[in-house]
Amino acid sequence: MQKTCPARAETRFGYGVKQAKKYRQLYWMMAPFMLCFAVFTIVPVLVSIFFSFTRFNVLQPPVFIGLDNYARLFLDDPIFLKAVKNTLLLAVITGPFGYIFSFLMAWMLCELPPKLRAFLTVVFYAPSISGNAYVIFTQLFSGDAYGFINSRLLNLGLISEPILWLRDEKYMMLIVILVSLWMSLGVGFLSFIAGLQGVEKAQYEAAEVDGVKNRWQELWYITLPNMIPQLLFGAVMSVTNSLAVADVTVALNGFPSTNYATHTIINHLNDYGIIRLEMGYACAIAVLLFFLMLFINKAVQRMLGKVGT
Amino acid sequence: MKKEKVKLTKNQKKIRRIARQAARKEKKLHHSAFSRLITKGRSNRSIAGSVALLLFLFVLSLLMLFPVVFMVSNAFKPINELFIFPPRLFVIQPTLDNFYDLIELLADSLVPFSRYLFNTLLIVLTGSVGHILLSCMAAFPLAKFRFPGCKTINSIVLMSLMFSTAVTAVPNYVMMSYFHLVDTYWAVILPAFSMSLGLFLMKNFMEQVPTALIDAASIDGASYFGMLWRVVMPAVKPAWITLFIVSFQSLWGATGGNFIYTENLKPLPAMLNQLTGSGVARTGVVAATSLLMFIVPVVLFMISQSNVLETMATSGIKE
Numbered sequence: 001m002q003k004t005c006p007a008r009a010e011t012r013f014g015y016g017v018k019q020a021k022k023y024r025q026l027y028w029m030m031a032p033f034m035l036c037f038a039v040f041t042i043v044p045v046l047v048s049i050f051f052s053f054t055r056f057n058v059l060q061p062p063v064f065i066g067l068d069n070y071a072r073l074f075l076d077d078p079i080f081l082k083a084v085k086n087t088l089l090l091a092v093i094t095g096p097f098g099y100i101f102s103f104l105m106a107w108m109l110c111e112l113p114p115k116l117r118a119f120l121t122v123v124f125y126a127p128s129i130s131g132n133a134y135v136i137f138t139q140l141f142s143g144d145a146y147g148f149i150n151s152r153l154l155n156l157g158l159i160s161e162p163i164l165w166l167r168d169e170k171y172m173m174l175i176v177i178l179v180s181l182w183m184s185l186g187v188g189f190l191s192f193i194a195g196l197q198g199v200e201k202a203q204y205e206a207a208e209v210d211g212v213k214n215r216w217q218e219l220w221y222i223t224l225p226n227m228i229p230q231l232l233f234g235a236v237m238s239v240t241n242s243l244a245v246a247d248v249t250v251a252l253n254g255f256p257s258t259n260y261a262t263h264t265i266i267n268h269l270n271d272y273g274i275i276r277l278e279m280g281y282a283c284a285i286a287v288l289l290f291f292l293m294l295f296i297n298k299a300v301q302r303m304l305g306k307v308g309t
Numbered sequence: 310m311k312k313e314k315v316k317l318t319k320n321q322k323k324i325r326r327i328a329r330q331a332a333r334k335e336k337k338l339h340h341s342a343f344s345r346l347i348t349k350g351r352s353n354r355s356i357a358g359s360v361a362l363l364l365f366l367f368v369l370s371l372l373m374l375f376p377v378v379f380m381v382s383n384a385f386k387p388i389n390e391l392f393i394f395p396p397r398l399f400v401i402q403p404t405l406d407n408f409y410d411l412i413e414l415l416a417d418s419l420v421p422f423s424r425y426l427f428n429t430l431l432i433v434l435t436g437s438v439g440h441i442l443l444s445c446m447a448a449f450p451l452a453k454f455r456f457p458g459c460k461t462i463n464s465i466v467l468m469s470l471m472f473s474t475a476v477t478a479v480p481n482y483v484m485m486s487y488f489h490l491v492d493t494y495w496a497v498i499l500p501a502f503s504m505s506l507g508l509f510l511m512k513n514f515m516e517q518v519p520t521a522l523i524d525a526a527s528i529d530g531a532s533y534f535g536m537l538w539r540v541v542m543p544a545v546k547p548a549w550i551t552l553f554i555v556s557f558q559s560l561w562g563a564t565g566g567n568f569i570y571t572e573n574l575k576p577l578p579a580m581l582n583q584l585t586g587s588g589v590a591r592t593g594v595v596a597a598t599s600l601l602m603f604i605v606p607v608v609l610f611m612i613s614q615s616n617v618l619e620t621m622a623t624s625g626i627k628e
Contacts, residue, residue, distance in 0.1 A: 016457040023457075025533045026450035033447035034462070036503035039484060041469050044477035051480065058483070108366045111359065120366075121618075122611050123374055129558055129610055130603040132578075135585070136380040148379065151395035182373065187506070187555075187621075194621035215358060229625020236470050236626065244473035266475045273479040274567060282479045290476045297471040301626075 045290065051283035058279055069284035080285070082260050083268040086173070087243060090264065091296070093177050095242035098184025099234060105185060106192035107219070121193060128186040134179050135251055141165035141175055169261040172253050176262050179248055186241065188234030195230030199223055224307050231307060235300045243293050246270065265289050377603075384408075384600035391592050407597035414584070414594060420572050422580075429577040432494055432563065436501035437556040441549045444508040449537045451508075452515035453523055466512075467626065469505040482567060496568035497576075501560055507552045513623040514548035515541060550613050551620035558606050578602065 020027070052069055054062035073080050105124055109117050127133055140148045143164040150162040165171045199222065207222050224231070246266035249255075253262045256271070265285060273282030378398065383391065385403040415422035451459055451466075474481075481500065482491070490496045518541055526536045542549075564579040581598045584591055610617065 020457045023450070023454060026454055026456055029533060029537070030447040030450055030462075033443040033503055033508065036443065036499060037466075037469075037505065037508075040481060040500040040503055041477060041505065042465070044480035044484060047480040047483065048477065058486075105366075105369070108362050111362065112366075118614055120370055121614060122607065123370055123377075125610065126377060126603075126607050127373065129606045130562070132562060133377070133380065133599070133603050135599060136376045136383075139383070140376060140379060146392065146394060146396060148396050148398075155395055182376065185373075187624075190617060190621045191624040194618045195625065197618070198622045214355065227625075229627050230621075232626040233624050240471055240473050244475055246475065266473075269475065269478070273482075279479055279483070286476045286479060290472050293472040293476070294468070 048283040048286045048290070051280050052287045054280045055278075056280040056283075057277050062280065065280070069281050070288075072281070073284055073288070079260055079263065080265075080268055083263045083265050086261075086263055087245070087265045089173065090177060090180065090245050091239070091242040094180040094184060094245070095238055098181055098242065099188070099238040101181065102185045102189035102234065102238075103192050103231075106189055106196055107223070109193060110196040117193075121190075124185045125189060128183045128189075132247070132251065134183060134248055137175065137179050138166065138252060141252075143167055166252050166254075167258050169259055172257060172261045175252060176245070176249055179252065180242070180245055183248075184238070184241070186237060188237040191230045191233050191237075192227070195227045196223065199226045228304065228307060231304050232301055235304055236297055239297050239300055240293060243289070243296065265292075380596070380599055380603065383596035386593070386596070388593055391596070407593035411594045411597045414591075418580075420575075420580075424573060425575060425577045425580045428494070428574060429561070429563075432497050432576055433557055433560045435494070436498045436560045437553050439498065439502045440504060440507055440556045441552045443502050444504075444511045444552060445537065445542065445545070445549065448508055448511035448515050449541055450533070452512045453518070453520065453541075463512075466505050466508055470509060474500070478567075485568060491568055492570050492574065494569075494574065497560070497563050497565055501556055504556060504559070507555060510551060510555070510620055510624055511545070511548050513625070514545050514620050517623060518544045547616035547619040550616040554606075554610060554613055554617055557609060561606055562602070 051062060053064060053066060055065050055068075056062035109120055109124075112120065142148070142150065143162060143166060145151055145154060145162045147162065147165070149165065150159070153159045154162065163171065165175055203222050203226070204218060207218060212218050212221060244266055245264050249257055249262040249264060249267060255267065257263055257267075266289070269282050269285045269289065272278045272285065375398075382398065382400045384407055385405070386400045387402060387404045387406055390397065390401060450456065451463060485491045485496045490499070522540050522544070523536055526540045531539065562578055563576055564582060565574070565576050566579075569575055569579070581602060584598060585595050
């Protein structure tokens with residue numbers, strides 16, 4: 001850079017400082033948000049990493065214990081391993097299915113006339129908008145004969161006694177997956193709808209002339225490549241949400257759930273962070289979850305880069 | 310006639326056939342409003358496929374709607390219908406009894422209902438307005454200027470979308486207690502100020518605002534704040550409506566959980582959770598309250614849907 005413009009006898013760093021001075025006001029504009037963001041997002045992540053190497057109960061100062069927390073997690077805590085297994089199982093099923101489901105729904109909605117589309121968008125988005133609408137499933141799947149599902153099955157003669165949907169290990173995970181899928185049409189879904197409407201009509205017309213035969217080809221060759229940014233955004237939302245299931249299991253299966261059958265990593269984190277006040281241990285869980293989320297997100301993004309090729 | 314047909318070469322026949330097929334297709338396409346509706350006038354869409362998709366969509370939407378319908382109808386069921394066997398999806402004799410019961414119950418509570426409502430409204434409004442203002446101020450430089458550090462900030466914000474807030478819950482509590490914010494509204498409001506999703510959406514939307522507009526303002530001698538306030542803010546109205554909706558949704562359901570202990574300061578959902586926990590006798594009241602909690606964000610979304618979708622069109626992650 002110095003060779004090409006010898007008149008500017010400053011280093012890159014000096015140039016940067018000069019630019020920074022020029023845009024001084026902009027930094028002040030960003031300051032309030034960035035301050036909050038740093039205090040409540042960035043610093044907590046760093047503090048988490050620090051605490052994860054300590055024994056800390058909030059009342060006494062933290063004691064450095066090296067990797068003991070991590071060793072304990074993997075070697076001495078079968079419930080944590082079960083939580084990891086449950087979380088991954090949930091994420092592997094609800095993540096991709098929820099993602100594809102929301103894309104397909106968005107795609108089909110876009111075929112509809114605007115009024116109907118607007119109505120159905122609300123219908124599909126509603127479950128994920130409202131904080132805890134999923135509580136209704138406790139009544140649908142209630143364990144006594146008065147539960148909606150049980151009563152129907154009993155009347156049909158398919159079962160002879162009510163099933164404890166939310167307390168029996170055999171069914172708990174299934175119900176949580178079902179409810180998560182019900183709630184999976186969230187912000188990503190909206191992004192898909194908006195993205196689909198943004199694809200230029202001319203491209204479809206051109207494709208029609210060029211011999212794209214059916215809607216599936218249209219989807220693969222025109223729609224998807226046009227929507228890669230939205231697909232990436234939706235993937236981030238879907239991965240993050242599917243790894244963060246916690247409130248649903250508490251509402252449906254109680255805390256802790258029967259034999260920890262639907263115990264997730266965040267349930268485990270809350271158990272140690274809020275109930276047992278072993279903050280160091282809880283932070284070790286949080287740090288692992290943090291890296292797990294980042295890693296899976298990056299991997300999924302790499303995969304999506306290949307869409308439409 | 311017969312002679313003529315014989316005279317046609319193979320090629321000519323083929324061309325005629327194709328022309329006939331095209332004409333038939335055209336006729337079929339524009340035959341009725343219905344078929345035009347589902348094929349969007351494009352020849353490469355089969356009507357059968359469209360009908361199948363519509364049917365599939367219809368069935369799925371019924372499945373999705375089912376729990377919602379159950380919830381709505383529960384709220385209007387009299388007590389004998391709530392415990393009828395077998396339970397029914399639709400209410401037979403709708404009544405507002407559950408809502409009256411709720412009002413009666415709330416009139417007797419130690420902390421008046423209006424206080425809970427006030428707490429929630431205060432948290433939601435302060436949180437959302439602050440979030441919108443702060444993220445607009447932070448998004449504008451990131452969207453429109455290239456200054457040292459902008460790339461780093463962008464990638465940190467993008468990264469923070471990739472993990473949920475549950476990860477930072479424990480140190481957040483420690484931070485709150487360090488700043489003596491535990492048991493105040495601020496413990497719920499302040500973290501909401503800096504939701505990275507809002508900044509991300511706002512930044513992407515602001516990138517669309519023509520740079521020429523900003524340059525013009527700059528030539529007129531506007532400060533950066535002036536540009537943001539007079540030029541950019543009016544142009545990004547859909548985005549701040551969206552941010553309001555997003556932060557409303559997250560704050561409306563906030564119970565204050567681990568941060569607020571004083572009953573006077575607790576928001577509405579905390580109180581409703583107490584009701585929910587009070588057993589079978591309150592089934593009707595719980596149904597009524599769940600409906601109320603559900604309906605407010607849904608209605609808000611319905612009103613602002615077009616704005617939200619306009620914002621979401623720019624929500625993509627570009628690499």
